[in-house]
Amino acid sequence: MAAPIKVFGPAMSTATARVMACLLENQLQFDLVPVDMSKGQHKKPEFLAIQPFGQVPAFQDEHIVLFESRAICRYIVDKYTEKGKRGLLGMETLERASIEQWLEAESQSFNPPSSALVFQLAFAPRMKLKQDPNLIAQNEAKLSKVLDVYEQRLGDSRFLAGDEFTLADLSHLPNAQYLINATDRAALFTSRKNVSRWWEEISGRSSWKKVVEMQQTPLPSSSST
Template identity: 70%
Template sequence: MAIAPAKVYGPAFSTAVSRVLACLIEKDVQFELIPVNMAKAEHKKPDYLKIQPFGQVPAFQDESTSLFESRAICRYICEKHHDKGYNGLYGTNPLAKASIDQWLEAEGQSFNPPSSVLVFQLAFAPRMKIKQDEKLIRQNEDKLSKLLDIYDKRLGESRFLAGEDFSLADLSHLPNAHYLVNATDRKELFTSRKNVERWWSEISNRDSWNKVVDMQKQK
């Protein structure tokens, strides 16, 4: 009996949704992207809240399993489909997984907060006719700059953040970094740092991410 594809709820332009899409493509897992019209508050309707209690995106369903946090979803996909697609995405031994996890934590706790603010303020606020908060932009640009100095040092020691192989630790940075590099005037945050620039060029040119970007362009 054919197995139904996993379902990802949310727009492809969402950074959290695109993180999950890239993971699914890397692992060669069939999926269905189900649009959620956030302008019409579809993410706040009772049926949606049953699978995403916080009323955010993405929501994820895999047969009888429902999940809602993008990094947890990615870990689940990698564990369930460890023998499919690119098998180095979440490591192949406990030490590799621990290294990936620590850099995933760095992304979630240290990279995501300032980069998310900058993505909203610089990329989305102008489109939404919302006034930009220059003080907030300066504060978060400073935070991100200091963090990327640490990344640059790390990436001078290893090809990727968690070691010599591309992993979830790198993939998880793609959504916010993509907007900062391609939809704002802060590209130099990445390109002015030799090792970060080399790393960004490599991870952003993976086939999986190019496919996600193509999905984002489809209206």
């Protein structure tokens, strides 16, 4: 019997949640192995052996060990095509290129400002850390510009990479979830007609609802990837 897939990290971590969503979207069972970052478990030698940068998540599938959430998601979709939706990464060259370009947009343009806002607005107050108003304002302006691009794109396309839900959409779920439901900046998304429609559709997927249900333990570290 094959060893179960293991995901190491707190469910509340945005990067861990991304991997969990991908596994659930592909109808794969897995064990979530909690990592208490407040106690420095992510810096212990046994964890560094599978995630040398001391970040979350780490991922184990039998003898395969991976880190970096987006790389893990690509691996899941490529390996387990018979389990879930192969279309999450595309079925032909041009389709995959479109998905990859919007995945890059998420990691390079959407993630930096949205991650900064999630930390400043959602996590810093819980961790009793001082918020930085200038940093919040700067990243809100950056994210607004990104979402303006998304608004235009989603006026022409049901999802970011086309008319089917893909990893490009899935990858946005964790940060958007916090900003919309755990901060006072939901209007960044809801005030844009097409972005709001897109968010309602992708966040309503059963796989993501299950992730949200699993997010019962507090506080990821800011060192998620």
